[in-house]
Amino acid sequence: MVPSASVISDDPSILFNIAGMVQFIPYLTGREPAPFSRATSVQKCVRTEDIEEVGKTTRHGTFFQMNGNFSFGDYFKEGAIRFAWTFLTTPEAEGGLGFDPERLWATVHHEDAETVDLWLKETSLPRERIQFRGSEDNYWHTGQPGPGGYCSEIYFDRGPAYGAEGGPEADEDRYIEIWNLVFMEFELSAVRSKADFDVAGELPAKNIDTGMGLERVAFLKQGVENMYEIDEVFPVIEAASRLSGKRYGANHDDDVRMRVVADHVRAGLIIMGDGVRPGNEGRDYILRRLLRRAVRAMRLLGVSEPVLPELLPVSMEVMKASYPELERDFDRISRVAYAEEAAFLRTLESGTALLAQAVEKAGPAGTLSGEVAFALHDTHGFPIDLTLEMAAEHGVSVDAEGFRTLMSEQRERARADAKAKKGSAKDLSAFSALLERGRTEFIGYDSLSSDARVRGLVRDGEAVERAVPGDTLDLVLDVTPFYAESGGQRADRGLLTGDGFTARVLDVQSPVKGLSAHRVEIVDGEIAAGADVLAQVDSEHRFAAAQAHSATHLVHSALRSLLGPHAVQAGSLNQPGYMRFDYAYGDALSASARAEIEDAANTAVRDNMAVSYEHLPLEAAKASGALALFGEKYPEIVRVVDIGGPFSRELCGGTHVGSTAEVGPISVLSEASVGSGTRRIEAAVGLEAFRGLAKERTVLQSLSEMLKVPGADVPERVSSLMERLREAERTIAELGRARVLAAAAGAVESAREVNGVRVSATDLGQVADAGDVRTFVTDVRARMGEAPAVVAAAGSVNGKPSVVVAVTPEAQALGLRAGDLVKEACGVLGGGGGGKPDLAQGGGQDASKISAALDAVAAAAGRR
Template identity: 80%
Template sequence: MRTAEIRERWLTFFEENGHTVVPSASVISDDPSILFNIAGMVQFIPYLSGREPAPFARATSVQKCVRTQDIEEVGKTTRHGTFFQMNGNFSFGDYFKADAIRFAWQLLTRAESEGGLAFDPDRLWATVHHDDAETVDLWLEQTSIPRERIQFRGSDDNFWHTGQPGPGGYCSEIYYDRGPGYGVEGGPVADEDRYIEIWNLVFMEFELSAVRSKTDFDIKGDLPAKNIDTGMGLERVAFLKQGVENMYEIDEVFPVIEAASRLSGRAYGADGDDDVRMRVVADHVRSALVIIGDGVRPGNEGRGYILRRLLRRAVRAMRLLGVTEPVVPHLLPVSMEAMKASYPELEADFDRISRVAYAEETAFLRTLESGTQLLAGAVDRVGTGGAIAGDIAFALHDTHGFPIDLTLEMASEHGVTVDEEGFRSLMQEQRDRARADARAKKGGAADLSAYSQLLDDGASEFVGYDALSADARVRGLVSDGGAVDRAAVGDTVDLVLDVTPFYAESGGQRADQGLIRGDGFLARVLDVQAPVKGLPAHRVEVLDGEIAPGADVFAEVDSAHRFAAAQAHSATHLVHSALRTVLGPHAVQAGSLNQPGYMRFDYAFPDALTPAMRAEIEDAANIAVRDDFDVSYEYLPLDEAKRSGALALFGEKYPSVVRVVDIGGPFSRELCGGTHVARTAQVGPISLLSEASVGSGTRRVEAAVGLDAFRGLARERTILQSLSEMLKVPGTDVPERVSSLLGRLKEAERTIAELGRARVLAAAADAVANTRDIGGVRFSATELGDVADAGDVRSFVTDVRNRIDADAVVVAAVGTVGGKPSVVVAADEGAQSRGLRAGDLVKRACTELGGGGGGKPDLAQGGGQDAARIPQALDAVATAIAEA
């Protein structure tokens, strides 16, 4: 039974049993403390927690999920996968334990011909919480499972809560017995490899007042409405139904393993290490496909970093399988073909997805080259048999994306080891910082109870599209996450109104500013955010008097600030349209920022803009300003809005009814909740300031807007006039004149450098003539003075070594580059046979200079800080020769 068929049977069964089929939410989490959705119930949390009324009594979904905390275990066990799908059925105060158990048993055991999954009922087991005898009775009442196949477990396994005060409840898990060939008898409590968990039924019935750990919490009482949240792992059920050994061998994953096997020429199943690598490739390529499909792009932090790590681990695993050429173009289409039955949008959007993934691999292959050079340098410094420092291995991992096993493999090829303990210590420090940051973010994001309580009385009404002021009432004040009953002069608090004209920061547009006045008090609005959906919180500084909940106020937006922000937001739409006109439809939005006088726009495109492209884009946007297009908006159902041609941001979660902003009919039409000017002429001039890369396959343009653009152009005119006067040429000739001067300057610099090199090489004759004998070794030591770079010193030393005719030769020279000494030592074969190695000798010299160095036995270099000790450095080399 194919995975897509299991998925369809699930949705059909629950739809026939009164559940509303809810499409999977984006894999991107709405919770700022969580990068990706990690469970099927995430999109239903507002309904399960009671923060928002559920629009349906029963729901079912198949949710896309990503978990990366066990990424190092991927491929090694049957339990760990990065991307997975969670089938769920939910009840919001409707049915409870009995129906949840009945539904599960019916779907699992019903014949395939009747729409079921046809699991053998004699191989199914259940676990319940040891305090939940009621559920045992319900299992016996609702199903044919015998009492001996129901086992009790503790809170660690069979109690669910969020980790915070709020809803919680007992769980009942369903396991499938794979048979004696997979482990010992005795049920799930005896062996969870033989007995595989396939379904977890969560009965939310308690309100927890305190949660100290997974198993230590206080139950305040019963919830006013009891809910059901269940989850069936789709991949687990698929590998059981398909008769394969693990989730990597199901129909949606295994084709990539087969492709990796063909590319590498290594058979799957022939070598344990190779099998793990192929499973890593299959998992990570599939995960990257889905993550990019939902709008994430590779980057250096957050979701972008996770995506980058997944793609690079896949490329690295293929390298360890012996494949060094680009592999993603061979693997990603295979994954898409395997997944399109479940997610047709992956095929429809594959051109964009593949561009992002292929560009990331290309970028990694470049960093792989630079990282290899760093590693080679480290190998040269430590020499054969040495150990690369942990901080070098960490830099290779953190900066160049080298996993430690790749560093270990490459180091081994060069006959050196790696300080793994030092590397892991640095990695642990990084993990500790990340955990502390995550805890801080989670705590900040989770402390929403004061806002949630205010939302219980209804959402705040936003009237700011049509008005810049409004009479309102203070619904509540929040400070440090808790409700307060007053705010006095000098206090900064979050103020919630029943009606507001203030725009809360969203969609890249910065929040409004302004004033809130009341009887005897005045407050300045510094920022507006929406900590919970539908509830703008005004961060205010109290300037006069005292504010309390229930007070009547007059809220007034700073009109100049709002107008300038609206100019920038409308300019962003114009630039977006201009980009798509000039570059093509693939230049889609990847993020934006709009604030008074300035706009920033990120878009998907693999190459830098040429000057001609940049001029054409700027021209197209300003022509739209000149044409004075009408700016209008309407509210439409989401599907209808998309059919009408409105552009949506990839990965953004939209409501069922959306606001469509239309500029000039066909010129620009986008889903947008921001504020805009009434006509494009009000935007004023748009001046592109810069264009640059901000990540693999993502570019960014910045522009000044309106009066700021005019002022910027005026400043440039003043600069041009000054240059014209200094160079004594007309303004139109300034570029040519500056180019000529730069050419002459570069020629002069080349001449100076050549003279310097000639002086250095001329000193070679003196160095050859002035060698001295130290225990049968001819030694030449030279202080070169200022040189252009360390390469001059290196050339000098090798030239002198080749000129000296002796059985054993050591040459040392020190030049000064930018005020700092650079030392190079060369030793011929005769000197090396006497135990004199250039790498050891240069370290002695660098110690005197307050620095370090190393290299190969025949040639090594280093540097230091104290140029005054160059004579002592050369003497140290002579002393080392004498000691040898």
């Protein structure tokens, strides 16, 4: 039995594991030898391509569990069919699922007559309940180059109440697929669609991949109508019903929303459980979208207050039996989720204000443009269905077609980008071939140099025999002291030398598990595959990187000690002289907390704690108190880094100093938010920390000399000067406003009549801000009495023109609108503006045209 891999995919072209076999792809393709000939698993999967259909049908779900049976070169079609039929039809009391064999159907690929014969030979299934189907249904692949093959699906007949007779070909609502046997025997070189692909040849061994959808079998066995009503999902629907006061089953639209809530809350729970945090890119964005769609659906059910604190614990309670880590980690998970909901509710609040402005501009019975709806959705995260609902409340329609067009264009750009990324993914076949000749032995924990042999050279994904000066390519050794980048630690650098050649090591990566690829630049001579080399790590670079990595462990421990165990690592970067550490926490650190963490880490440095290592089985390491990081995949035997006994104990494959004193000073540079519920600490380490502090000392000394005060008094002196400066600025602003208001009486007297309207137009010259212009205009308008009047004024704010127009009620009755008039002025100034009928403002680029802009307002007022 193999436990579920993380829902996070190792494949950079796939955000989440979308099938039960994903973790076994290296074994199925032969890139890595399978550690077992057979396996059984329950794999967590997430598919989001049909996210908009979730809840609308009962067949679409975001998170699901795929039960799998796998054979790696062991049994094939005959055994797979026999095992599947036996398990499905054996009574529950005898360990099977107890399905009635008279209600089972099978489909096979139309070119796979052999499988039909095996169904008839191995089972009691009659020929009339076996149907041929095309590649769209009965050929399996991952959607990209890799393993593939014919498949045979098993369906359960729910009965005539659910649809038409005739098997899966006739009705897949009545006939529900519960099992898929994939006969994986081919390597696909190109995949253009589900049914259009190129077969490069056969796999090294014929393999079996069984897929049984746990949720589908569960709803059939539990006697409910669909997967949303099973015991792992329906309690969330019940909670949503209780919170909203809406009864499930009473209204189709409400039912859809409750199903969306149940699906997305569960999917979000699982994804966060595997270490993902909401964000704006990749899988982080998918998680954010799921959580926000759940909150949005509850809002449409009439619940406006936070809902995840009520719903998420319900989902955890029903899922913890299958995944106990959800309960252990729920404090972390819930903090992330609740912070995301709070952020989204603030977004909804700001989006509501923007929508209100757009509705007012559209006017009664108007139409909100697709561009506005798209901007609300794309920039502010405002859901389109909420836009439609709220616009309708104000009697305003929405150009939904325009919105959909813009969304479609965005999706096409996203697909093109994803396709480009997928297409540019590195071809690993050359590295896989080298791995077949043996793994790279890493000896860098104990030695910084070693004799080694060049196992192979790879340039642009192709194996080459030799490299010459000026070439930059990947080089694989049988033994290496070079640390390959992983766990946030940058790779080693150094030199490879041999008989007549020298190569500079620029980077080291692990393109396939067990192999180190050294990115080298050939300095002189010629290197060929099979050559003997001396591999030498740059000891200064290694030591500085080790300092940073050990400093990260110290800062992590200090954070957890101060903030609590939920402040766990969410990412890191360790390189010479610098460490960056992301951690889960919702609030900013106070200055005193930041200083306390810095002090605790440096105290650990002063105490010269021993840094030791041991290798333990994973579960034994966890039981010993070693901290395992979320989202990381660990082997069965792990390396435990212990610093000072109880001070810090983590699973870590990185390199470290021998004792904490070797870390040197740790100087925290910044602490800031990098996303909802995630904070980041950056620090200089070792000699770089000292150099940074020395620069600050020099700056302080310079300020001390300029201000003629001791260094300790510099902050107070600067604060005093800043307050005096602010006071001077306030005085200047007040004088400016007084000057502007003093001109108001003159503006009234100089107003001229234009076509029955009094028009006052004033150039105020330099002003402190646009508020002064606005104050002047409203003051002059108040002095105009009851006559129809237009008041315009403009001033230069930091070299840029600002214009304000006010219109009296009597002038508005004649058809004059401030917003129209200010646009006339802004057109002359090379800018734009707008506002309400009685008051509007705008600006432009060219202050030299203020006089012409004011003339344009007067002329427009006369054309009424």
